[in-house]
Structures are given as C-alpha cells and as structure tokens.
Amino acid sequence: MSRQKKKNKISRMDKLTIGAFSMLGLIGGWNFIGNMENSNSAKTMDIDEVATPTPPPVRPTPTPWPTIPPLKQNSRLEIKALPTLAGVSPESDTDSIDQIAGDSAKSFELPAISSAAAIPTLAPLPALPEYVPPPPPPPSQPSSNNGGGGGNRSTGS
Amino acid sequence: MLSRKTETSDNNKQLLLLISGVGGSFLLILFFFLASVIMNEGNAKLINLAWQEFSGNMPHSVQIILAEQARAMSIPLLSGSHAFWYIARAGGILSYFLLWLATCWGIMMSSKVIKGYLNFATAYALHEFLPVLGVIFATLHAMVLLGDTFIGFNLQQILIPFKSSYKPLWTGLGSLAFYLFLALVLSSYLRKQLGQKSWRLFHYTSYLAFLLALVHGLMSGTDSHALAMRTFYLATGCVTLFLLYYRVLAYTPKSNRNRLTRSNKRGSQINR
Numbered sequence: 001m002s003r004q005k006k007k008n009k010i011s012r013m014d015k016l017t018i019g020a021f022s023m024l025g026l027i028g029g030w031n032f033i034g035n036m037e038n039s040n041s042a043k044t045m046d047i048d049e050v051a052t053p054t055p056p057p058v059r060p061t062p063t064p065w066p067t068i069p070p071l072k073q074n075s076r077l078e079i080k081a082l083p084t085l086a087g088v089s090p091e092s093d094t095d096s097i098d099q100i101a102g103d104s105a106k107s108f109e110l111p112a113i114s115s116a117a118a119i120p121t122l123a124p125l126p127a128l129p130e131y132v133p134p135p136p137p138p139p140s141q142p143s144s145n146n147g148g149g150g151g152n153r154s155t156g157s
Numbered sequence: 158m159l160s161r162k163t164e165t166s167d168n169n170k171q172l173l174l175l176i177s178g179v180g181g182s183f184l185l186i187l188f189f190f191l192a193s194v195i196m197n198e199g200n201a202k203l204i205n206l207a208w209q210e211f212s213g214n215m216p217h218s219v220q221i222i223l224a225e226q227a228r229a230m231s232i233p234l235l236s237g238s239h240a241f242w243y244i245a246r247a248g249g250i251l252s253y254f255l256l257w258l259a260t261c262w263g264i265m266m267s268s269k270v271i272k273g274y275l276n277f278a279t280a281y282a283l284h285e286f287l288p289v290l291g292v293i294f295a296t297l298h299a300m301v302l303l304g305d306t307f308i309g310f311n312l313q314q315i316l317i318p319f320k321s322s323y324k325p326l327w328t329g330l331g332s333l334a335f336y337l338f339l340a341l342v343l344s345s346y347l348r349k350q351l352g353q354k355s356w357r358l359f360h361y362t363s364y365l366a367f368l369l370a371l372v373h374g375l376m377s378g379t380d381s382h383a384l385a386m387r388t389f390y391l392a393t394g395c396v397t398l399f400l401l402y403y404r405v406l407a408y409t410p411k412s413n414r415n416r417l418t419r420s421n422k423r424g425s426q427i428n429r
Contacts, residue, residue: 009279015286022251022290026297029247030240033380034229037239 241305246379248298250386253374255291256338257393259284260367261400268404288342295335324377331373337366367397 212220231240262284265271271280302310314321318336319329341363348356371394380386 009276010282010286018286019290022255022294025251025254026244026247026294029250030243031226031230033243033246034231034239035226037243038229 237306239307241301242307242379245298245301245305248294248301249374249378250380252291252294252298253370254393255287255294256367256370257397259287259291260363261397262287263363264397264400264404268400268407270400270403285345288338292335292338292342295338299332299335327373327377330369331377334366334369334373337362337369341366364401 212223215223230243231238262280266277266280266284299315302308302315303312308323310321310323315332318332319325321328341360344351344356344359351359371390375381375387375390378386381390
C-alpha cells in the first residue's frame with residue numbers, strides 16, 4: 001500500500017488543478033484573441049476611413065458669364081402699401097349702397113357685340129362612276145389522267 | 158486506527174465519485190446543448206433566455222462587461238461564428254505550450270537537473286500527465302476546426318496529413334506531430350509490453366515531434382506574425398535546444414557509470 005502511494009506523487013486533485021488551469025488558459029486565450037481581432041478590425045476600419053480620398057475644397061472663381069449678384073449686394077426692396085377697398089359699415093343706409101352700385105355700373109360699360117358672320121359650308125362631293133361587276137370565273141376542267149391513285153384533287157381550304 | 162483510516166478513504170472515494178459524476182453529467186449536458194445550438198441557429202433565442210435568467214441578479218455594469226466580452230468572443234456558438242477559429246487558435250497554442258513543458262521536463266529529468274529539488278516520482282508523474290493534457294488540447298484544436306467556416310476544414314483534411322486546403326505542408330506537419338505525440342503517450346502505458354530498450358529508442362522521437370509542432374505553429378499559425386508569438390516560439394525553441402545540449406554534455410553511458418561507481422567504492426575501501 002505504501003509502495004503504491006510512493007509510486008504516484010501527483011494526486012487526482014493536483015491533476016484536476018492543472019487541468020482547470022489549462023482550461024482557464026484556453027478561455028483566457030480565446031478571450032484575448034477575440035479582443036485582439038476586434039481591436040484590429042476597428043483599427044483597419046479607422047485606417048480605411050482616413051485613407052478615403054477627399055476632394056480638395058473648391059474656391060469660387062469669377063465666371064465669364066453674368067451671374068446673379070449675392071443677396072448681400074442687393075439693395076433693400078421697398079415695400080409699398082397696397083390699396084385696399086373702402087370699408088363699408090353694416091349700419092350704413094341702403095340708399096348709399098345702391099348709389100355705390102350705380103356708380104360702379106356706370107364705370108363698367110361693355111362694348112357692343114358685333115353680328116355673327118355666316119358659317120362657311122363644305123363643297124359638294126364629286127360624282128363616282130357607275131359600278132360594273134367583274135365577269136364570272138370559267139368552269140373547272142376535269143383531269144384527263146386516268147392512271148395512278150386517282151381522285152386526288154385538291155379542294156382547297 | 159486502521160478502520161478509521163479505511164473509513165476516511167472510503168468517504169473520499171465516494172466524494173470524488175460524486176463530484177466526478179455530477180461534473181461529468183454537467184459536461185455531457187453542456188456538450189449536447191452546445192451541439193444542438195451549433196446544429197440549429199434558432200436556439201439563439203434559448204441562449205438569450207438563459208442569459209436573461211443568469212444575468213437577472215447582476216449589477217448593470219457587470220452585465221455590460223460580460224456582454225462586451227461575449228461579443229468579443231463571438232458567443233453564442235452559431236455555425237457562422239468566429240468563436241471556433243478563436244478556440245482552435247487558443248487550443249493550439251496551449252497544446253504546444255503543454256507539450257513543450259513535457260519535453261523540457263523529460264530532458265531535465267534525464268539530465269538530473271531537478272535532482273535534489275523535486276522527488277523523482279513526482280517529476281515522473283508530471284512528465285506523464287503533461288503530454289496527456291497536451292494531446293487532449295491538440296485534439297480540441299483539431300476538432301473545433303470542423304465547426305469553423307472561415308477556412309472550412311473537413312474530417313478528411315484534418316485526419317490525413319498534407320490533405321488540407323490551407324497551407325497543406327505546414328498543417329500536415331502539425332498532424333504528424335499530433336500522431337507522434339499520441340503514440341508516445343500510448344507507448345508510456347505499454348512500456349512493459351514494448352520493453353525498456355525499444356521504448357527508450359521510440360521515446361527519442363519526442364524531439365522530432367516537438368520540432369514538428371514548433372514548425373507547424375510558426376509557419377501555419379495565424380498569430381505567428383505577431384512579435385509576441387514569434388518571441389514565444391523562439392524562446393521555447395531556444396530553451397529546448399539549450400536543455401538538449403546540456404543533456405548531451407551531461408550524458409554518461411551506463412558502462413562508464415558502473416565503472417565510476419566501482420572505482421569510487423574501491424577508493425572508499427582503501428581509505429578505510
């Protein structure tokens with residue numbers, strides 16, 4: 001019994017501990033590689049973003065054709081008040097309203113309508129020549145060939 | 158006294174059995190759950206639900222950190238996820254590290270560098286256990302690649318060396334290293350059947366296996382372009398080379414050793 005104990009100095013617990021540490025190493029390595037790959041991909045993405053060629057800024061140059069002047073150069077627009085209709089109070093007399101209506105009717109004098117012109121008519125159609133029916137077709141001749149299959153006549157469709 | 162000892166050992170055994178049973182069933186459920194997730198993308202909803210249940214009592218800041226990390230690790234494991242590629246890479250590096258440790262440990266044991274610092278039995282048990290763990294992680298490294306769509310490996314490309322569409326020579330060397338390490342691990346369990354001499358001769362191929370793994374990692378590893386990884390490969394290679402050089406210098410054949418011990422004994426008898 002004591003001999004057997006001396007033979008193997010590593011207990012199962014020791015083996016389990018070494019195995020557990022190895023597993024930890026594996027998971028740690030997995031995590032490390034994953035993080036490293038992610039950071040690498042992020043770096044390459046950043047590099048790509050930096051490397052993307054951007055066009056140089058365009059400066060405005062005077063053109064040979066006339067252009068619309070910028071708004072700043074324009075003088076201020078003068079805004080005038082628009083004429084509005086005179087206000088009519090609802091309490092005003094009907095006579096005064098009629099008077100206003102008469103005045104406006106006087107101002108709108110329509111011109112006299114000229115008389116309607118005669119409508120032009122179409123010219124008569126030319127006379128067509130009289131219809132002559134075509135002559136009837138001649139009767140079909142019976143075939144003189146007696147030999148062969150015989151009777152193979154096309155009737156047409 | 159004896160009965161109490163046996164009682165405690167029985168209790169320990171039961172506890173260990175219980176822990177391994179619960180842990181095993183948990184892992185089995187987790188495996189089937191992950192497999193079903195990989196098979197059916199619609200199960201992402203289930204993961205979201207589980208996450209909502211799990212993160213219900215957490216502070217908001219912790220939830221944000223966890224979600225950020227999960228996003229970086231490409232969790233959940235869906236069919237188009239990058240997570241498989243990340244796991245494969247991490248598994249490969251870890252496997253290489255464990256196999257390097259095992260190789261160095263073996264050289265240090267045989268050259269007796271650790272003599273006086275560590276019990277031989279403990280050192281030997283560690284030397285036996287580290288490659289097993291390394292091979293397990295190498296298997297994970299290879300199998301996880303099946304779920305990845307980044308390169309799109311299939312089982313044939315993974316199992317048969319030099320059949321891969323991605324850097325066939327360097328990935329093929331990795332496959333050979335894996336098979337060699339697997340054979341070395343199995344040979345240590347069949348040491349009695351193989352015989353000491355043939356086992357020892359076969360054990361020398363571990364240097365070749367390590368070299369193949371190093372070249373595979375350096376030439377086909379996605380992270381090999383990083384300075385840190387190059388330094389890591391260079392450092393591990395140099396340490397192994399240095400230890401091997403030391404081992405060759407410190408090596409004395411068995412006949413010489415016997416002669417030396419005999420002369421030492423004679424000297425001590427004369428002195429007496």
